[in-house]
Amino acid sequence: MVAPKTRDRILETSLHLFNQEGLAGVSTHRIAAELGMSTGNLHYHFRTKELIVTWLFRRFEERFAPCIDAHANVTALDDLWLSLHLTFEAIDEYRFIYRDIDYLLKEFPELESRAQALTARNLVATKAMCAGLAEAGVIAASPEDVEMLALQIVFSTTCWFSFKRLTPPQKSPAYGASALAAYYALTLLSPYVVGESKDYLNYLRAKYLR
């Protein structure tokens, strides 16, 4: 059983290099060199870079989908914060995917429909969650508001880390990137939050707002 372990090592190293150096700049030669492996041996396991990316995309789907689906169990703001936090952690782990998405889809166009399906699934789950929060009386929002909120939250989960790169660096951020991202996403709900849940939002605000 040496083969599966080698495959895993290749995938893990590829993920690391793609995250660090960008999908465009990392060739299979580079991956083989990083592993101290001949290119021939790497090609024996993965014939092309496309196969590696497709496998990593599948792992991302497997990692991301449960985070999305967990949205269904959210009935309070603190659950939502945790759920968003875990979602951002999954995205951060595979951050080359959304960050380098344009290059990825240009090079490997057959992944486009899967990427869109993942967004669609995220939208459906997030919409159900917002509707649930409205039903539970945590937020006051019309069906149209719920639709728009879900779009805003999914947009933020998908693109937040790309955007952060474009904002001036903060002096010694006290919290991890995923926690701050979750806080940001949560603030999208703030104008709709009613009753006691407002207290939790104020607690988070005091904690995260510099």
Place this chain on the structure above:
Amino acid sequence: MVAPKTRDRILETSLHLFNQEGLAGVSTHRIAAELGMSTGNLHYHFRTKELIVTWLFRRFEERFAPCIDAHANVTALDDLWLSLHLTFEAIDEYRFIYRDIDYLLKEFPELESRAQALTARNLVATKAMCAGLAEAGVIAASPEDVEMLALQIVFSTTCWFSFKRLTPPQKSPAYGASALAAYYALTLLSPYVVGESKDYLNYLRAKYLR
């Protein structure tokens, strides 16, 4: 005065190719070939790809900055819609910049501080605009709300087109991408809008919501 025209043609063709094919995939050889020009001649005008990108970035700054600054004159929702529309058009014209930003900053790191400065300028102008709308009684928003709103609007102007790529295609969109993007950004304000301005928001909603 042949040189300036050639420089312009090179920049225009480069912009077109970067937008169409992505910054990573377009070399100076490709640009020269597209122009029917020798690589030597192209290199006479622009010694490196970096110089071309830097010039295009400067043109983007010149195109984008007035759009941002126009936010200052916004005192009503329809002005805001127009201002956002023009902003998205500028971004769309130079869409390789925000779309391929990660590759761009990795290859040409000296542009990072300029990209961050542009975002910072956008944030300041958008915050002033939101504060102005609050003062004019168009929205009801605390200083903290204004801060958050500005961040949300700037995030959407910066990343919207990248995100759209990830959502399933719509059946025959009746409106241009920039108009829909402006509508989306405007909905971020909707929970804060008060009084008669709500009518304009409902008018837009009826127009753009499928």
